[in-house]
Amino acid sequence: METIAFFNLKGGVGKTTSAVNIAWHAANEGIPTLLWDLDPQGASSWLLKSKAKTKSEPKRFLSGKSPMGEFVKSTDFTNLDIIPADFSYRHLDQQLTLQSDQGRHNLIGKIIAPFSEKYALIILDCPPSFSELTEQVFDTADSLFVPIIPTHLSLRTFEQTRDYFKEHKLKPKRLHAFFTMVDRRRSLHRIMLAHPPAMLKNGLSTSIPYAAVVERMGDHRAPLPAFDKSSAVSLAYKQLWQDIKATLSEFN
Numbered sequence: 001m002e003t004i005a006f007f008n009l010k011g012g013v014g015k016t017t018s019a020v021n022i023a024w025h026a027a028n029e030g031i032p033t034l035l036w037d038l039d040p041q042g043a044s045s046w047l048l049k050s051k052a053k054t055k056s057e058p059k060r061f062l063s064g065k066s067p068m069g070e071f072v073k074s075t076d077f078t079n080l081d082i083i084p085a086d087f088s089y090r091h092l093d094q095q096l097t098l099q100s101d102q103g104r105h106n107l108i109g110k111i112i113a114p115f116s117e118k119y120a121l122i123i124l125d126c127p128p129s130f131s132e133l134t135e136q137v138f139d140t141a142d143s144l145f146v147p148i149i150p151t152h153l154s155l156r157t158f159e160q161t162r163d164y165f166k167e168h169k170l171k172p173k174r175l176h177a178f179f180t181m182v183d184r185r186r187s188l189h190r191i192m193l194a195h196p197p198a199m200l201k202n203g204l205s206t207s208i209p210y211a212a213v214v215e216r217m218g219d220h221r222a223p224l225p226a227f228d229k230s231s232a233v234s235l236a237y238k239q240l241w242q243d244i245k246a247t248l249s250e251f252n
């Protein structure tokens with residue numbers, strides 16, 4: 001089993017959109033895939049028409065009272081299941097911190113380990129924050145994918161994450177940035193794509209263009225390739241999945 005995460009300290013950069021589309025591509029290739037929505041905003045759950053059953057779920061699964069399998073839902077798509085989030089996930093971080101203080105470290109990793117019997121790929125859709133939860137995701141994920149809008153401030157945020165990896169002796173090689181929402185009408189976007197800064201040397205070569213059709217995922221409540229297979233942005237996501245797969249030893 002491979003575990004990957006879409007992470008960025010910033011919100012609104014395309015984490016959820018990427019997580020949902022990449023999950024669809026993996027599942028479509030026959031890879032049993034589980035997407036875990038870790039964000040209390042529940043955007044990937046909503047896009048896949050999934051709803052958490054009850055409130056306070058984090059408390060229940062972190063205490064071990066309910067086996068994690070209870071929270072898994074199927075989606076409209078073969079090979080693609082989801083653990084949906086609801087607003088109670090806003091307490092997840094606090095509860096992980098509490099447990100960690102009591103000596104129970106990296107619960108996220110421990111919780112997903114048994115899923116290796118059923119799934120070959122776990123995708124974590126992270127909230128935009130730096131916290132105990134994200135630190136556990138950093139420890140757990142085999143590879144982390146960081147969508148970046150080509151601006152100076154976004155790069156600065158990526159640098160902070162990369163520095164964190166270095167400081168904590170985490171392998172920065174696991175950290176892969178890629179450009180999203182690229183608007184070629186904007187000169188800064190064009191310049192950054194033509195001359196990617198050195199800190200992105202480990203990044204993916206595919207970039208995702210800005211395109212209004214992406215917003216239609218919300219009308220369909222479906223991954224983009226489920227209703228549009230031919231637009232440039234849909235093809236870019238297909239290519240991005242190939243890039244991502246190339247970083248994962250199990251699929252090579």
Ligand SMILES: Nc1ncnc2c1ncn2[C@@H]1O[C@H](COP(=O)(O)OP(=O)(O)O)[C@@H](O)[C@H]1O
Nearest residue numbers: 011012013014015016017181209210211214215
């Ligand atoms: N390539 C794109 N082109 C146009 N809009 C996009 C693109 N990627 C994402 N969006 C839109 O931007 C908003 C934020 O995207 P989202 O994936 O939810 O970001 P995050 O999970 O990082 O907060 C959403 O409304 C989404 O539809």
Ligand SMILES: [Mg+2]
Nearest residue numbers: 015016039043
């Ligand atoms: Mg999101």
